[in-house]
Structure formats: C-alpha cells, structure tokens
Amino acid sequence: MxxxxxxxxxxxxxxxxxxxxxxxxxxxxxxxxxxxxxxxxxxxxxxxxxxxxxxxxxxxxxxxxxxxxxxxxxxxxxxxxxxxxxxxxxxxxxxxxxxxxxxxxxxxxxxxxxxxxxxxxxxxxxxxxxxxxxxxxxxxxxxxxxxxxxxxxxxxxxxxxxxxxxxxxxxxxxxxxxxxxxxxxxxxxxxxxxxxxxxxxxxxxxxxxxxxxxxxxxxxxxxxxxxxxxxxxxxxxxxPFDVIATATGVGAIHPGDACSIIGTTCFNEVVMDGPYIEPLNVGFTMCHGFAGLWVRAMGVMMGTPNLDWILAQVGRTYEEEAAKRNMSFYDVVEEHVKGLDIGAGGIIYHPYLSASGERAPFVKPTARAQFFGITATHNRDNLVRAVYEGVGFAMMDCYQYIPIKINRVRISGGGAQSAFWCQLLSDMTGLPLEVPEGSEFGAKGTALVAGVVVGLYENIEEAVKKTVRLERQYQPDMEKTKRARAFYTLYRRLYEHVWDDWDLLQDILMQRF
Known part of the structure; x- marks a missing residue:
C-alpha cells in the first residue's frame, strides 16, 4: 500500500x-x-x-x-x-x-x-x-x-x-x-x-x-x-519552522549548503557543523532540525514585496503592453529591464520597505527604503531594474556577513520562478544557483521530517536523496559580478551615511506641529 x-x-x-x-x-x-x-x-x-x-x-x-x-x-x-x-x-x-x-x-x-x-x-x-x-x-x-x-x-x-x-x-x-x-x-x-x-x-x-x-x-x-x-x-x-523547513525541503542539510528564499522575505542561510556566531551582533545563529547542525542566517525583512510595490506604482503601461501582445505581465516587465546593465543606469535602491525597519544584516527599526541617483534621463525601466537589483544587493550584503565556505546555493520562493531574476542574482553574488523541482519547499521540508518519524525514510539524508531533484542551474558571469561588487560598495556606503538620518525622520514624524 x-x-x-x-x-x-x-x-x-x-x-x-x-x-x-x-x-x-x-x-x-x-x-x-x-x-x-x-x-x-x-x-x-x-x-x-x-x-x-x-x-x-x-x-x-x-x-x-x-x-x-x-x-x-x-x-x-x-x-x-x-x-x-x-x-x-x-x-x-x-x-x-x-x-x-x-x-x-x-x-x-x-x-x-x-x-x-x-x-x-x-x-x-x-x-x-x-x-x-x-x-x-x-x-x-x-x-x-x-x-x-x-x-x-x-x-x-x-x-x-x-x-x-x-x-x-x-x-x-x-x-x-x-x-x-x-x-x-x-x-x-x-x-x-x-x-x-x-x-x-x-x-x-x-x-x-x-x-x-x-x-x-x-x-x-x-x-x-x-x-x-x-x-x-x-x-x-x-x-522545523518555515525557513529551516525550506532549507530541508530544498536539500540543504550538510555543512556548507546554502539556501536563499526570495519570497516575502529575502532570507539567506548556510548550514554549519557548529554554533558559529561571528561576525558578532549581526544576523542569526539557529538550530537546524537535526543533531549537530546549526544555521547561520540573514533575513532581510522584505523581498518580493519590493517588486510588487514598484509595479503597483508604475506597472500600468506594462499591463497594457502585455494585454496588447498577449504576453505574461512579468515577461513584459523583464523584457524591458533585462537589457540594462547592472547598476540600473546609476540608480541604487535599498529594499527596506517594512514599517518595522530592517533586521539583517543590521538591526535598525527606523530603516526605510530609498532610491539614489535619479535624473531626468531615467524612466520606469530604470526604477524597476533598480528594485530587482536592490533585493540582489541585500542578498550580497547578507552573504558578506556569513564567512562560511559555501558549497552551493539552492533558491526557492516566488522570485525563483523568474529565470531573469535567478540569473541576475547569480551574476551579482558570483555564486552558482540551483532551483529544485517543486514550489512548496517549506511544506515539503516538514513533510520529510514527518516521513522520517514514521519510518518512510531511514533518515533525513535518505529522504532528501530520494525526493529532491534539480530543475534549473545558473552560473555567474564574473564580469557582471565585478560590476555588481563596485555598486555594492556604494549600496553599503549609502545606508551607512543615512543611518542617523533615518532616526531623525522618525523623530520628525512623531512630532506634533
């Protein structure tokens, strides 16, 4: 049976x-x-x-x-x-x-x-x-x-x-x-x-x-x-809870295995064989679901909602074009932005849309999203491209603070459905990315644990070997990686420069005039 x-x-x-x-x-x-x-x-x-x-x-x-x-x-x-x-x-x-x-x-x-x-x-x-x-x-x-x-x-x-x-x-x-x-x-x-x-x-x-x-x-x-x-x-x-369950569901169960969830959050995690907590005071060190394993993680508060937000503001003409050409809305959007170089024509976007601020790779309750570098020569394509890249810069920022040798990165979440975004993330981080078959990896991870409990699998290694298969793989273009790293330096300097200004903004908003 x-x-x-x-x-x-x-x-x-x-x-x-x-x-x-x-x-x-x-x-x-x-x-x-x-x-x-x-x-x-x-x-x-x-x-x-x-x-x-x-x-x-x-x-x-x-x-x-x-x-x-x-x-x-x-x-x-x-x-x-x-x-x-x-x-x-x-x-x-x-x-x-x-x-x-x-x-x-x-x-x-x-x-x-x-x-x-x-x-x-x-x-x-x-x-x-x-x-x-x-x-x-x-x-x-x-x-x-x-x-x-x-x-x-x-x-x-x-x-x-x-x-x-x-x-x-x-x-x-x-x-x-x-x-x-x-x-x-x-x-x-x-x-x-x-x-x-x-x-x-x-x-x-x-x-x-x-x-x-x-x-x-x-x-x-x-x-x-x-x-x-x-x-x-x-x-x-x-x-395990959702991000650890997702790591399990995509097969990240050995030290050095990494998993990035490009979904509601942009969550980046690497499996470790010890409770390594450096660098200090950034990110999260958590228990994996299995003895002798921990996870070092950086979870940006918002991932794909950044794209949802910008397209809600400027997406009408994309929608009209998609209807006229009988194409997918996102296919039209990505057709427009994929021809732009990394750097979006000189625009940097910080994806800190959450009203509660940011938690990785820094904790700042007053942090807010922002564009930098806009001129009259830019258009909606530049803004949308900058948002795609902003999530990529946040991902780079997180892995910068996880000083562990990475074997591979498995990608999941709604963003993983976009071949354009996956290739962009690979180019920006300089890491090979793998997209497993399936879509519901959190549910899968916890189901595999349940399967081990009832003896359907001998252990989690057997469960992963039997059930996890790759659908797509992406290799980075290292010339694009060099360009991304140059812009990433600016990305970090910008948020460091406005660190206290975020607090000032909050103070002003709290005042009664």
Missing part, C-alpha cells in the same frame, strides 16, 4: 497544505489567504482561529484534489512563520490576536536594549541579533504596556506550535523556533541568564517544553481528525 504525507505551511498571509507521495512529488495543494491585522501603525497581528480554520480548509481541499484515500495518509508535518508571539490561556484559547514577526511596536524597546548593551551581551549567548518581532521583545513590551494580557496567558507559542496544539492537544515547541531569542545556542536549551537580561524571568512559565523536530510529534486527536477527514492517531510533527 502506498503511503502519503501532508505538509502544512502557515505563512504570514497564506496557509498552504500539500499532499506528497514518498518520492516528494506535490500531488495537490490547498491554499487559503489569511489576514494581517494592523490595529495601529507598525502593528502586525493575526486572528489565531482564522489561521486554524485555514488549516482545516486547506487540508480538506488538498486531500480532495489529490484523490489519495484518506487512510493512506500516514503523517502530517506542520511548519509556519517564525518569531512573534501566539499566546494561549489555561483553556488553550487565544488570549489576544497573535503578534507577528513583522510587528514593529517593540522598536523603541530594541533601541533601548541596544543603547544599554543588552542586545550585545545577549548576542554572546544567543548568537542572534534582537529585533522588534522576536518573542522576548514582544513579551517585555506586553509586560510594560499590556500586563493584563500576560496575566491571562499560560503559554507563549509560535505559529506552528499553535497549529500542532490544535491538531494534537500537546503544547510544545521545537529547537528551530525556540532558539531565538531564548537559547544558549551552543547548549541548544533555554538560558536563564538571557531571561534575566530581558527582564522577563517572571514569565519563564510561558515558555513551552522544547524538543527536536524528530521528537516533536503527537497523535492526531479524534476531534481534529473528524475536521480534516483523516485517520485519528497518525503522527503530527511540529517543525
């Missing part, structure tokens, strides 16, 4: 459930959008029950589309957005809407921790830079601004932990989610010293028990099984 796996990936704005066969083929996908709430400027929240309902809808949709008999589903893997704070009470109900990784309300708190040396001291234990969306900052902000919320709370979870709880009734987290911001990263366990630094020792009880992803499973409850139309009792695995 054939066996199948379900991978659930609860992203920031979309929940996806995918049915996989044992060779890693995506048989069917269910998708459901979820709402990011913005009750105040710089606040990003989510209705926890809406996310759970989206899981129920998408699992049912994916299984129905696949045609796979429910009895042949042998395990479920759950992954989701990382960081943030998903609070539940004694009854296991949401205390308030989840506060997301992208939320900026704790920006002033992070600035205070930086000024007081707390961030720097924490980094020596944690190996990761603190930013407004980490759980410790959110808990401390709630302590100072919503203490009644914490008084009602039993546990502080992450997205995938909340969903695993709804599926199994078990409250846990895994090493990949739990490590930032509460771990002694070398020991892979909670650090009481960090809690003292953050001033959150009295909320120690909120932190759930930690397991490795291969240990973090429990049986699907009768109630959840009834909602999903699946057999009760099958294992539900929680983790």
């Amino acid at each position: 054939e066996k199948y796996l379900i991978g659930i990936d609860a992203g920031t704005s979309m929940v996806k459930s995918v049915v996989f066969d044992d060779e890693g083929n995506e048989l069917a996908v269910g998708r459901q959008k979820t709402t990011v709430l913005n009750p105040r400027p710089n606040w990003d929240e989510q209705d926890m029950l809406e996310v759970w309902e989206a899981v129920v809808i998408t699992v049912n949709e994916a299984v129905a589309k696949s045609g796979v008999p429910a009895k042949d589903i042998c395990a479920i893997g759950v992954t989701g957005q990382g960081d943030g704070c998903w609070l539940i009470d004694e009854e296991g109900e949401p205390v308030r809407p989840a506060i997301l990784w992208s939320d900026g309300r704790a920006g002033d708190l992070i600035a205070r921790w930086q000024a007081e040396g707390i961030s720097e001291n924490a980094y020596k234990i944690l190996g990761s830079a603190l930013f407004p969306g980490v759980q410790a900052a959110i808990i401390k902000w709630l302590d100072e601004n919503e203490p009644e919320t914490l008084a009602k709370s039993r546990r502080a979870l992450y997205c995938k932990d909340w969903l695993k709880y709804k599926l199994t009734g078990e409250i846990t987290t895994d090493e990949t989610d739990g490590c930032v911001p509460h771990f002694d990263i070398a020991k892979r366990q909670y650090s009481e010293e960090l809690l003292k630094m953050y001033g959150t020792v009295k909320y120690r009880y909120l932190l759930p028990p930690v397991k490795t992803p291969l240990e973090n499973y429990a049986p699907l409850t009768d109630e959840a099984a009834s909602l999903l139309g699946l057999p009760s009792g099958i294992p539900v695995v929680g983790g």
Whole structure:
C-alpha cells in the first residue's frame, strides 16, 4: 500500500497544505489567504482561529484534489512563520490576536536594549541579533504596556506550535523556533541568564517544553481528525519552522549548503557543523532540525514585496503592453529591464520597505527604503531594474556577513520562478544557483521530517536523496559580478551615511506641529 504525507505551511498571509507521495512529488495543494491585522501603525497581528480554520480548509481541499484515500495518509508535518508571539490561556484559547514577526511596536524597546548593551551581551549567548518581532521583545513590551494580557496567558507559542496544539492537544515547541531569542545556542536549551537580561524571568512559565523536530510529534486527536477527514492517531510533527523547513525541503542539510528564499522575505542561510556566531551582533545563529547542525542566517525583512510595490506604482503601461501582445505581465516587465546593465543606469535602491525597519544584516527599526541617483534621463525601466537589483544587493550584503565556505546555493520562493531574476542574482553574488523541482519547499521540508518519524525514510539524508531533484542551474558571469561588487560598495556606503538620518525622520514624524 502506498503511503502519503501532508505538509502544512502557515505563512504570514497564506496557509498552504500539500499532499506528497514518498518520492516528494506535490500531488495537490490547498491554499487559503489569511489576514494581517494592523490595529495601529507598525502593528502586525493575526486572528489565531482564522489561521486554524485555514488549516482545516486547506487540508480538506488538498486531500480532495489529490484523490489519495484518506487512510493512506500516514503523517502530517506542520511548519509556519517564525518569531512573534501566539499566546494561549489555561483553556488553550487565544488570549489576544497573535503578534507577528513583522510587528514593529517593540522598536523603541530594541533601541533601548541596544543603547544599554543588552542586545550585545545577549548576542554572546544567543548568537542572534534582537529585533522588534522576536518573542522576548514582544513579551517585555506586553509586560510594560499590556500586563493584563500576560496575566491571562499560560503559554507563549509560535505559529506552528499553535497549529500542532490544535491538531494534537500537546503544547510544545521545537529547537528551530525556540532558539531565538531564548537559547544558549551552543547548549541548544533555554538560558536563564538571557531571561534575566530581558527582564522577563517572571514569565519563564510561558515558555513551552522544547524538543527536536524528530521528537516533536503527537497523535492526531479524534476531534481534529473528524475536521480534516483523516485517520485519528497518525503522527503530527511540529517543525522545523518555515525557513529551516525550506532549507530541508530544498536539500540543504550538510555543512556548507546554502539556501536563499526570495519570497516575502529575502532570507539567506548556510548550514554549519557548529554554533558559529561571528561576525558578532549581526544576523542569526539557529538550530537546524537535526543533531549537530546549526544555521547561520540573514533575513532581510522584505523581498518580493519590493517588486510588487514598484509595479503597483508604475506597472500600468506594462499591463497594457502585455494585454496588447498577449504576453505574461512579468515577461513584459523583464523584457524591458533585462537589457540594462547592472547598476540600473546609476540608480541604487535599498529594499527596506517594512514599517518595522530592517533586521539583517543590521538591526535598525527606523530603516526605510530609498532610491539614489535619479535624473531626468531615467524612466520606469530604470526604477524597476533598480528594485530587482536592490533585493540582489541585500542578498550580497547578507552573504558578506556569513564567512562560511559555501558549497552551493539552492533558491526557492516566488522570485525563483523568474529565470531573469535567478540569473541576475547569480551574476551579482558570483555564486552558482540551483532551483529544485517543486514550489512548496517549506511544506515539503516538514513533510520529510514527518516521513522520517514514521519510518518512510531511514533518515533525513535518505529522504532528501530520494525526493529532491534539480530543475534549473545558473552560473555567474564574473564580469557582471565585478560590476555588481563596485555598486555594492556604494549600496553599503549609502545606508551607512543615512543611518542617523533615518532616526531623525522618525523623530520628525512623531512630532506634533
């Protein structure tokens, strides 16, 4: 009898459930959008029950589309957005809407921790830079601004932990989610010293028990099984969280393997055989999903949304041309911009669109996106090209701070669908890039972990060998790489020069005239 796996990936704005066969083929996908709430400027929240309902809808949709008999589903893997704070009470109900990784309300708190040396001291234990969306900052902000919320709370979870709880009734987290911001990263366990630094020792009880992803499973409850139309009792695995699950799903499981996710974020990560944290005070050092492995990562807050934004401003004529020529919108856009040299005719773009600032390779809550070098000779093609390149410069910036020999870079996310962008990123970074077959790599990664748990694969190495195949490869043009490196020097100097000006802008905006 054939066996199948379900991978659930609860992203920031979309929940996806995918049915996989044992060779890693995506048989069917269910998708459901979820709402990011913005009750105040710089606040990003989510209705926890809406996310759970989206899981129920998408699992049912994916299984129905696949045609796979429910009895042949042998395990479920759950992954989701990382960081943030998903609070539940004694009854296991949401205390308030989840506060997301992208939320900026704790920006002033992070600035205070930086000024007081707390961030720097924490980094020596944690190996990761603190930013407004980490759980410790959110808990401390709630302590100072919503203490009644914490008084009602039993546990502080992450997205995938909340969903695993709804599926199994078990409250846990895994090493990949739990490590930032509460771990002694070398020991892979909670650090009481960090809690003292953050001033959150009295909320120690909120932190759930930690397991490795291969240990973090429990049986699907009768109630959840009834909602999903699946057999009760099958294992539900929680983790790894989305970026680590994606690394697993594209096959980045050995030291030196790299993975870049060109999606909502521009997330760049390299697998390591030790908890290496240098250079200090930049980026993140996290647990991989497997013993003896860590990940060094730099996650730019926004990736493809930069392109969405610029095309929303100047894309009308591209749309009209695409309709007239019966072509894809993005094919028309890329036809226009691919003829321009790296440097976009002298325009530099910094892709710091997030209202909560930037977190990699530097933490700056007031950082903002900006164009530099525009003249009357430039047009929309130059601006759009500069935005494509801006994400590439951010990717270069991240890998600059990951001093580890890279074997290969696997690319995923919406940006990986663009052959033009993939080649541009290879040219800019000077790195060979590989695009695996498939599209839902976060769901795939957590499904593979679930497959190991139930014995479908002997170990994760066998799972990757059996299920990960390459679709496309790109080699860099080193002459273009030289040009990109020259502009990258300017890219960095520019944001260093306006560092304090970002703060001044924030101060002016906060004033009442």
